[in-house]
Amino acid sequence: MQQVKAVVAMSKGAPVEVVTINVPDPGPGEAVVQVQSCGVCHTDLHYREGGINDEFPFLLGHEAAGVVEAVGEGVTDVAPGDFVILNWRAVCGECRACKRGDLQYCFATHNATQKMTLAEGEMAGTELSPALGIGAFAEKTLVAAGQCTKVDPEARPAAVGLLGCGVMAGIGAAINTGGATRGRSVAVIGCGGVGVAAVAGAALAGASPIIAIDIDAKKLEKATELGATHTIDSSTTDVVEAVKEICGGVYEGAEGADIVVEAVGRPETWQQAFYARDLAGTVVLVGVPTPDMKVPDLPLIDVFGRGGSLKSSWYGDCLPSRDFPMLVDLYQQGRLDLDAFVSEEIGIDDVEAAFEKMHHGGVLRSVVVL
Missing domain, CATH: 3.90.180.10 (Medium-chain alcohol dehydrogenases, catalytic domain)
Known part of the structure; x- marks a missing residue:
């Protein structure tokens, strides 16, 4: 003792x-x-x-x-x-x-x-x-x-x-849960520690464009430092329309991002994520909601018609024995x-x-x- x-x-x-x-x-x-x-x-x-x-x-x-x-x-x-x-x-x-x-x-x-x-x-x-x-x-x-x-x-x-905890949750939400990789677009709603880590994970995986979304200019600046190619101030801009415009400008016909990571944990931002993803796209919920929060009232035809996946990410779906040494090595190499x-x-x-x-x-x- x-x-x-x-x-x-x-x-x-x-x-x-x-x-x-x-x-x-x-x-x-x-x-x-x-x-x-x-x-x-x-x-x-x-x-x-x-x-x-x-x-x-x-x-x-x-x-x-x-x-x-x-x-x-x-x-x-x-x-x-x-x-x-x-x-x-x-x-x-x-x-x-x-x-x-x-x-x-x-x-x-x-x-x-x-x-x-x-x-x-x-x-x-x-x-x-x-x-x-x-x-x-x-x-x-x-x-x-x-x-x-x-x-x-x-x-x-x-x-x-x-x-x-937080950095692994974000990186894992983008890569392990969302499947971010080359040729895929990623949007991240909420750029606190977990959200900015999701941006860094998307950049590490070679995704593009990478869109950071928040109401705080300092957080968006940090997200840019860590790999975001575009930022959206959600206090003044329609998030869904802005994501569609950015992704449609890169991939012709895109109706949103391939992967949208929701790192806030609120019904209204999850609904933004749902509609900001492309057809057959993926929504990843890594923000932690409170027990009283409910899934927004969505028309079931929209869930069916958009296809894709609605996922939650717990601890970035990580396996510590696999992921920690790899990410530390990337850090030591100056790549993370x-x-x-x-x-x-x-x-x-x-x-x-x-x-x-x-x-x-x-x-x-x-x-x-x-």
Whole structure:
């Protein structure tokens, strides 16, 4: 058992606190990781606000990179000293998806069995709920060994750790789910961290044109830096007509983009995505809706008549053991600018201030460096 400093959300809506927690020694199939960096993601804010569930207190943080310190019995894929990116989908290898070879869709992903706990005060011994099964706003964390993916140790932790959630979700939404490639057009609605990553993924795959859509000029500027060939300010422009005009100017007769990635998670933007795609095109929902949101009232003949696919993308349909090392190698080669996603590096005491900055849209990612 070790005691370390960590960021915990004690109750719904309350400011986060830096407290001391207990981290157990790793048991069978588990690993203790010394965290080097962890991105501040909107999902962590959703946990703090009670938007995920009410299993407080939460140990926040999940977009992380670090070094394996110790492993438990039976762990063979990683060893102490390995530089790893943490993921929140350790595949089981036994469910029906895994057995048919679709490990990226594993229906029984798992986390560490043991629980980290509060170490001090009246609530000492209280079990913590780690965000997405990771809990990495901490000097060290306990995870399932399958949540550790070994990558190039020369890579910058603050940059590659972001593959642990948002950046992988966006890149994967464009490439893995949407099938972006040469000769296909891509439009991305919503250019926060996930949406801009989808733009970068489309560019990496050679898609063109790549259309970035948002109401924030700074976000559209960042999307252009990462590969967007066109931008649309949706506060002043009809998105559907603008996408049709751009794509029709490149591919004669096109009635929209081949792939439209919706990275907002709202009914009205999903409806824009539906009508902004070409015939037989694909809509990819990667923005996370709230439970009360409903699919827009669409004429069924439009669903039938346009053909194509309406998909959702969970974690970019990624397989960490396949995708993380490849993307880190592309980063190391200068072909994928992960540094562009790091808006600032902060300390463990600055997470609450980073949440506040999210409301103003001025950062892609604040990254806690330990």
